[in-house]
Amino acid sequence: KAGVTQTPRYLIKTRGQQVTLSCSPISGHRSVSWYQQTPGQGLQFLFEYFSETQRNKGNFPGRFSGRQFSNSRSEMNVSTLELGDSALYLCASRGSGETQYFGPGTRLLVL
Amino acid sequence: GENVEQHPSTLSVQEGDSAVIKCTYSDSASNYFPWYKQELGKGPQLIIDIRSNVGEKKDQRIAVTLNKTAKHFSLHITETQPEDSAVYFCAASSYSSASKIIFGSGTRLSIRP
Secondary structure, three states: OOOOEEEOOEEEEOOOOOEEEEEEOOOOOOEEEEEEEEOOOEEEEEEEEEOOEEEEEOOOOOOEEEEEOOOOOEEEEEOOOOHHHOEEEEEEEEOOOOOEEEOOOEEEEEO | OOOEEEEOOEEEEEOOOOEEEEEEEOOOOEEEEEEEEEOOOOOOEEEEEEEOOOOEEEEOOEEEEEEOOOOEEEEEEOOOOHHHOEEEEEEEEEHHHOOOOEEOOOEEEEEEO
């Protein structure tokens, strides 16, 4: 089985712009979660989508949003980018069990 | 709120020796405790996990112990090898929020040849 894939792998944006990141889960997995990883804050949960519905949400501002499509692929959007949004954004998929499988991440740099 | 504390933040051991990483969690509802290994440029990879109804689990050179009363869990790596060098994260989640994993701050493990 192919693992979790994320595109793009690297991205450079400027303050005020918006960005969309994409995640394709492992085939058959219906849950997709997003995490932000920074040196200062570590790994933080953003949100989870299951069957096209947001099921859980972390403590991030409304500038961070997401959606999930009928094929379980998910996108994450960040609007009005700030310097502090520079991070590695990780997507993870989960099947019927508890184990989450992570993708390689998208490294976002905001200038 | 929910919190997972992890120690130490860095650990250097001689090749062949053992490494131990310790974590504590705050949420009594936590019942699933995975450990992830993250290498440079990659996403976290699950190396072992334990559920609250089990006190210990072993997989070759890796073992995890859980003390639910004290809210402590630990990772033990024996006979360390150079390829064990990486950042290790402990984590916790509850049945009601299985995808909302709370991660520890990470331990950078270095294996000295």
